[in-house]
Amino acid sequence: MTSPRRRRSPWRSREHALTPTARVLRLRRRISLLFALTSAVGLVAMALLAVRSDSSRWREQLDHSMDADTSWALGLLETDEDGRLDTGVLAETVNTDCPPLTVLLVDADDPDGVSVQHAPAKACLDVSRAVVLEAGRASVHADDTRAFDRRTRDGRPVRVFAQPFYAPEAADDAGPQGVLVALADASGPRADHDRLVWAVTGGCAVLVLLSAAVGHVLSGRAVRPALAALGQQEAFLADAAHDLRTPAASLRTLAETALRGETDSADVHRRTLRLAEGMGELVDGLLTRARLMSGTATVARQPLRLDQLVEAVVDEAPVAGHRVRVDVEDTVVVADPDLVRRAVGNLLGNALAHGHAPGVPADVLITVSRDGTLTVEDAGPGLPPEIAGALFERFRSGSGSTGLGLSIASWVAHAHDGTLTAGRGERGGARFVLRLPTQD
Template identity: 40%
Template sequence: MTGVHEGQRSTESHPRRAPRRALLTRLLPRRDARTAGERRAPSPARRRLGRLQWRLTLAYTLITLAGVGALSWLVIRTDARSWQSAEYEELHRRAAVAVSLIYYTDAGIQLDGLYDDEATSAGAQVIVLQAHGGRLRRLFTSHGPGTAVEAGAVDRIAHRAMTHDDTVSARARTGAGDPVYLLALPYYQDQSQKTAGAVVVVGDPGKGRAEHRRLVVAVLSGSGLLVLLSAATGYVLSGRSMRPAWEALDAQERLLADAAHELRTPVAVMRGSVDIADTDPGGLHSHLPRLRRATDRMTDVVDNILTRGRLQATDTFRPVPLRLDQLVEQVCEELPVSRHTVTTFLDASVATADPALVRIAVRNLLANALRHGRTPGDPQDRAEVDVMVRGTAVTVADRGAGVDPEELPGLLERFRSEGGGTGIGLSLVREVAAAHGGEVTVRRRPGGGSAFVLALGPLQRSAGHRRAPRPS
């Protein structure tokens, strides 16, 4: 269908309007003022979310630290006990070998086998003590690395082994204060099988302690790295878990910023008109058109803000099969009477879309074309706009100065306007197209002007013919 929408509006200038325009210019907000607002410090809500993320990270790290710390303590303690047990087993082996090499003859105790055996000639120090007159005397001391144990420690452990008739182990210290291990094993007289003395083995834990220390360093280093890794992982996971909250907060802040930015201009126009009318009460009637335009603009602003809220709340997005050509025709018929010309070329087509969102998007494209698509050189400063529906695409073309396709991403940003607009209309069109799985493109028209194309995705159903032309 082809239709034409026309109207006339007076464009005569008045000498008294110059100071009024100057006053309105001072009252209108500057476009670049929003930049400073967008760069200000984070809001309290964002700071609270940030602190919550750090608290979650700290809690995750502390839990990991407790678990890793307990596991590390268990590993270190188990290794220490295992190492000490291995040391005492080695001492017991040497003591048992030494006891097996002690024997008696008619000449008395014989120790000649102790001098050549590996168990008593290398490694730990082996001492053989014999009970004599209620005292202990040393009969043999191995030639291995000697250890100056504190006075009386060897005699005490040997006496305990003989008294209990069993293996006895203990710890002692050298004269320099270094720890040593002691193990005493009693031996018996061959004929009487009475306890005749004890073999004491002195072990140096230095080698095993060095290995244990290396294990402790490795465990603690690995635990520290694991805790750091868990902290980083906790920070990332807490950030991902809080992503819906961040997105909701960002959507709320964008909605509030849109409301503040969009309403600032029409409110300033209304206030300026009221202030001017206050200085000239007799000319109040002449300001009513400006106030009416400001209220109409505020109505559009509210619709845009509500639409953005619907786009951010995905559960309210309800696409249904609709006649796209009829919807576009209704939007064109709802345009207010003006000096501009709107021509429609509509193919009958059905698309699956949200009618309220598509209506807002088409209306914003028309508003953009009527605002910036004025024909250069036209004495009445009119805009000639062509609206076409082909399949699931709506094209709004004008004869203005034109837009380069490379500039489209910048024009679709929020608060980006070349003048006279609110800076949200085209960005809202892009969001509507994205919600329907489509996109917004622009191309130059032959002979001048631009054509914005709103694609709403694949065609659902087409009537296969063009509607008969009739007056819109």
């Protein structure tokens, strides 16, 4: 019996389908989101703390004001000869209509029950009697002051404050004799609090968006080296795949021809050797270019006789059948000998390969001036118009070459804070001018 085939998770398939660049970009988005969420959590926590603090503050201010009013009003309450509470002095002395002040008495038969002893005649804050009785009962039950948020009959917010009072000669464990209930208009403080809430909310939203933008910028800078490294890696792999495909195919064809016995073995060996040497130079050029692009190639700057280096490169170059003239002056530049040697060799090789018509020897003139300028000029057909604008990019030299020589020469020039330019020479061919910094 065969086991059921396991289904692959679509998320895992999508994970494997992403390119390295896409994964880095997704990481950037996640970092930006995490930065924004972290900022949002901190800002929301601070906003809640500020809102709650302001909410407690304005309530405490109203409660403190009403506590002072009720405490002063308690001194105006009197009792008659029979021990009954007399609110006449309070009503005559204090305007109990605004802010409204109500005196409640505790029912002797029902300790939690209260009744109205004095109520404002025309209260400026119209609340239902049930609200006042509720506050009185709560204060009696707790045997302490109590405060509540309620609304008037027309919907205005009010603060209700209830303070119990005791009979003059009551025992210490005796309950309250009554309760004073005061009302305060909370419209102003409540409106100020609401404005603060909206301001804090809007500020948090703006700061979260700003932090998200900052996080996106910072994460972009953080992943920029990774994206650059991936781009260089992809460029190197593209160079290697593009340039090694042709010689590898030639080697395979040569090997198949040799196996069939269709050619002389000595000729096969010679052609194989040439292909191997060409592939070795190609790999060396690819590695040099990759090191220059990644910045890992160390530029060992030192005083260098450019004229002597050029003469040595010409002596070592395979110029058989071609004409190469050298016109140099004593010139000292500050550069890396190995890198400059490769750049000069690439410029000379390019002139020998492309600076002449088919079947005609190349005529190359190399000059070195004291200002650190090296000029390589040929008498060939000149630069093709279609590649003149992108001559120093890879795969741009044409005529079946790799396109790495001029690219490496350009990188060497820029690595030394110099320049490499191309144009039309006086003899109609191509002229390349390499400028390097001289010794002061």
